[in-house]
Amino acid sequence: MDMIAGSNVQSPFLPGTNIQYAWDSTSLGYLKTCPRLYQYIIIEGWGSREESVHLRFGSEYHTAIEQYDKAKAAGATHKAAMHDAIRELVRRTIDWKVDTTTPAGKYKNRLTLLEIVIDYLDNFKDDAAETYIRENGAAAVELSFRFELDWGPQHKQEFYGDKFVDKKMEIGQPYLLCGHLDRVVNFNDSLFVMDHKTSKTTIGDYFFDQFAPNNQMTLYALAGKVVINSPISGVIIDAAQILLEKPHSFKRGMTYRTPDQLDEWLDDLSQWLSQAEAYAVNNYWPMNDTACDKFGGCRFREVCSKSPSVRSVYLKSNFTKLSPEERWNPLKER
């Protein structure tokens, strides 16, 4: 196990390699979307200022709702739980300055954050989805998970008789799946993982359709099952639309996963992780040029559209190379 220099955070890579053994839905999503995108963000650590606005907004939104949910689960009134969550939100964001003339900053800034959190908490004052209380008495809110898979990088398979058999891993490090579940809830006598999302776009069927199939939601359904040790029916997408002129809009959608779907996802995962290992060994992450226009256009599209010889110039001018401890790391604690 390798530590990132100058920090107490473990590296998600095998020592001295770019072979990632600790994965979360974000890094896996980049790999599946485009190996080059994965290379730029996860391997090389390129980031942008605009991206940090989205990350900060999402993180503060989650934290405020988490504090409220924990207080409510502990017996606090709506008023008291909300007061404390808002007080902490105001305090945490004292130094958060956003350029509100940018497209990201116009929608995601301290004011819109306070607005949408207050509106959300009022909207779900009498929430039909109840926070699940774990066997240890703790509310299942903001659950970090980390579990091992039964295979790891650099494992070998050999053909014996009529089937492939896994040989012992050479270095003994299994793959880890990591992440955070916003909340586990009991809804209509079934358990669901609840995931909070904020969006500028309209929340309707088109929005919810993107979550089936979906890498993140399948991982969360799987993780919920492992962490809670009970069957999880699926994930409730708890979506909030940020609106400037109209009231913020809140809608929930469900996405279900059967045990067979979870098994299939794990089978696919073994192929993806083998592929990731091969990219790392070859030190080459190919571009998936069918993904560049997805999700409103890849942030690296301008870089990838240039000739390979000049791409580094565009990377340096449009992005900042984050230090190893600042980079996205599935092993970093929240």
Next chain:
Amino acid sequence: MTQPNEEQSDLDFLMTHLANLDDKDPGLWIAADIDVVIEIQRRHRANKEAGIKTKKPKAAGSITLTLSDLGFKTAKAEVPKLRRL
């Protein structure tokens, strides 16, 4: 709560109030400081629901407001004192 005048919007109120809070030690914030934030947003939401167009906020600090301007009773916060022996 005092209504903003025609030149002021709820967002102006909120921004100014937040700017005032930011200048204070969070340890000295009183419950009413946070109640104001929540109440202004609730009123802002009600206006949006009623279809009242939101006035764009001015730059932070352009209006000076106090809690009593907003109709809240203010309790004097305790300030730590150093006493010489």
